[in-house]
Amino acid sequence: MLTDTRTTTVLPVSDMDRASHFYADRLGLRQSGTGPDGSRTFDLGHGNALSLLPAEEGSQTKHTVLSFEVSDIAGEVRELESRGVRFEDYDMPDLKTVDHIADMGGEKAAWFCDSEGNYLCLHEVP
Structure with missing residues (x-):
């Protein structure tokens, strides 16, 4: 059943070395293979x-493609900022961030882009 499987999220990147450094050095992920x-x-x-995945520039979308569930979003934002990650800020009627974090009725979220323009998110559920 699909509910029992592991998943792989595939993101398009135009500069593999730049993107690999972002995910390893800025986000702290461990590279496990090369295809x-x-x-x-x-x-x-x-x-x-x-x-x-190697892709042409412009293959990225303007919506969130990957979200990391965390237990302390404010702490994670501070940690990632210390590694050079830049968070998005919003001030719209239906979405407002304070210190980069939006509170959506208890669930909290913060968005940032990777080195290639893919939108990523941190989220914390109550």
């Missing part, structure tokens, strides 16, 4: 993985 197509795989824990 024959030039893709690079990183462990996400619990058997899940992230695969960076």
Whole structure:
């Protein structure tokens, strides 16, 4: 059954070395493999993985492609900022961030882009 499987999230990257450094050095993920197509795989824990796939510039989307559930979002934001990650801030009627974090009725979220323009998220559930 699909509910019992491990997953791999595949993200397009135009500069593999730059992206690999971002995920290893800024996010602290461990690279676990390289594919024959030039893709690079990183462990996400619990058997899940992230695969960076060589792609043309502009292959990225403007919506969240990967979200990391964390237990202390404020602490994670501070830690990632200390590694050079830049968080997005929003001030719209339906979405406002304070110190980079949006509170959406108890669930909290913070968004940032990787080196290639893919939107990633941290989220904390109550």
